[in-house]
Amino acid sequence: GENVEQHPSTLSVQEGDSAVIKCTYSDSASNYFPWYKQELGKRPQLIIDIRSNVGEKKDQRIAVTLNKTAKHFSLHITETQPEDSAVYFCAASEDSGGSNYKLTFGKGTLLTVNP
């Protein structure tokens, strides 16, 4: 089955700096890669996603890049703000048929943005 590795497990940056979180996946059939943000005690919320036919996607201060050959994808947050502090999860999913689109998650990155 799919295995998703995520690094680093913790990341501390100064407000205004950029943050980069990296993930690798093992199953070349995976074709959908979402990133979720989870605040303490809350539900995971999708912040950006990318499909395997796209190399990069941006949404304001957030961008995701995908390298299918190397089987890795990264989350980039620019101009970080204290409210960006949370745990970020990457995930991978494949269309294995029959509407089975389970997500395999990385272990998460605790991002702390210091004012």
Add this chain to the structure above:
Amino acid sequence: DSGVTQTPKHLITATGQRVTLRCSPRSGDLSVYWYQQSLDQGLQFLIQYYNGEERAKGNILERFSAQQFPDLHSELNLSSLELGDSALYFCASSKKLAGGPNEQFFGPGTRLTVL
């Protein structure tokens, strides 16, 4: 608010007991996924239902079972509870769309504590 509801929010019970967690998906979503989140295992996929039928199983113990009813709500049954079953249980829902996996919307979760 994602539109996915889960009850109860918190559940405290004793080892050996049985509990039922309930999830109502977003209006129009046919797929329901159950995930377990614990400190040591992270976010792990348990089981998926699509329009009343089981579609995929992940790391779900034999003591756990689920079903999806005609009104599309789903229940996760956990029996013979052990201390290690203490975790946050999330359900997520998504539509069936052409083109493969798409965003899963997570509910607020049920925090299960087994004493």
